[in-house]
Amino acid sequence: MTGTYDYEEIATGLDRYAAAPDGLLAYLVARDGLCFWAFDRADIPEPSGEDTPDRELAAGLCAGCPVINECLELDLRSAGSETIGVWGALPESDRRALHSVWLRRRADSAGGEAR
Template identity: 50%
Template structure:
């Protein structure tokens, strides 16, 4: 991802700076598209060989809480983020993390809190 794109994403997340982590977790758990998938659902792309970015795009396509999910993951895992969160692959979130940190403090601080992961 280029710097301008990362800065734009970090700026977009500013609107969530003062939303507590517990609230973000509730929103993601309640409204996240990935939270409504059951083990009996098989995605149409199952078995395809996808890059992490392609997987992130497919998993999060149309999800109404991508920003909330991304903000929550950056707060809880920080630079140690793994998997797919907020429609971004982990390497993209790792690149985003320093830009996100530059945007300022959050209501709950920046420390990791793995207990709130959806």
């Protein structure tokens, strides 16, 4: 996808992972994430910092990965607005924009402040 993302829709899709423990998400991503076993990590290109090429890179690297949502949830929890690289089929600029929407949804559902 090379256009803009609907961050609200993406964050809504991640709501189902809100109760999943961090350790479980990390285990699933490390075990099943394509980037952990399908590629030589040294061969993965660096993001360019430009939206369209980075979105294409992220989509290509994560195509067919069975844990895209778990990966995205894990990165939003652990790196948040300080995220770098590609996680959950999104480049860092999109994950940074998504993070504030994700935080708001979590705070709203918890009736207070999200982590």
